[in-house]
Amino acid sequence: MTAISVTVNGRPHTAQVEPRRLLVDFLREDLGLVGTHIGCEHGVCGTCTVLLDGRSIRSCITLAVQADGAEISTVEGLADGAELHPLQDEFSEKQGLQCGYCTPGMLMRASEILAGNPDPSPAEVREAIASNLCRCTGYQFIVEAVLGAAERMRAEKETAS
């Protein structure tokens, strides 16, 4: 067992983990944060995407021990209490999901995209979410949801400043 300290959605955690513990299993099994889904388990589908120090990673091909000392953000950290994050709201509004299996990964990847580029073009969103597979929607409504969220987040920022 190896000792690790991580901050997940702002809350510090220390734990003893087996070195072979995948980060996604640490989040789901040890911390009970089951919002992050497990799909392919070899880094292809993207549903396990979380942010590690602000950058998207595949938590199914990352060991928990590799995250020692890092700040992790998962889908559970997006909403502000009962108030949904604009991305979550737009995915709901625009029907950017059907079965919802890919949604946590899509949301986390989209939050990274918008942090780096608040005003992406539809083509840029398509290119950026190519890392995450969705078998239901055909991506159309996901792209619209991300663009809708970008617009709202820009408007909110403008109001705030």
Place this chain on the structure above:
Amino acid sequence: MKPPPFDYAAPTTLDEAIGLLAEHAGAEARVLAGGQSLIPMMNFRLAKPGYLVDLRRVAGLAGIRREGDTLVIGAMTRMAEVERSPEVAVAAPLVTEAIGLVAHVPVRNSGTVGGSLAHADPAAELPAVVLALDAKLVAAGPGGTRTIPAGEFFTGPYGTALAPEEILTEVRLPVWPGGHAFTEFSRIHANFAVVAVAALVDADGDRIRRASVALAGVGPTPVRAHSAERALLGTSGDAETIRRAAQLAAADLSPAGDLHASAETRLTLAQVYLRRGLELAVSRARNER
């Protein structure tokens, strides 16, 4: 699936890391860089190292710096960092262009330059890049450090000149003054290439004075296309010369067919992408002046 059990250490110095590799050689100890190839292989149980030496805390292995006519990239530098680096875009735009084709952003956020090179997938982009650039790879082992020319580094599919207790520490890329191009065919965007071409051309006036071309996906290791390079020298790099150079280079290749593409398909793709890569590199070499 989940990785099989293994022991683990995250040392803070290179000497410690090398010592651990030597000490746990019997357990088939392996280096863990970003893990973006190794961990999927362990999930599939295709790799079962009994001991992992994680390099993420070893000081001095990550970073990008310019030393005169050489660009030095530390082995633990994340691909995404290299992709975003203005210094790399100026000194080695071939690297920037190739990295944009390596998997997706989340993989590039974790995956490292040294990891990709030491993994030595015959269809990977960076091995072809370092081969075309005649880069030097620096390895540290129990006996000190040594420099391995890219042309001697790749020994077979997933095989390198590194000894089991040696660690790749940095890659030294000569700055190429002319035009560059990285082109590839893959069935799905961001998949491994079926065939990839790294092309470099330097022109003096209208005459090509230097050319360097490497391919991935057409053999057990990345290969240089020397006959194409020779065919271009002293010419203006016109369409007919490029077509012939691509033909000559393809004639030297003997790719194996697999489930991704037959040998015939790979040969045809190699010619087409050699032509496209050389045309782009020549036109960029001309605009450079």
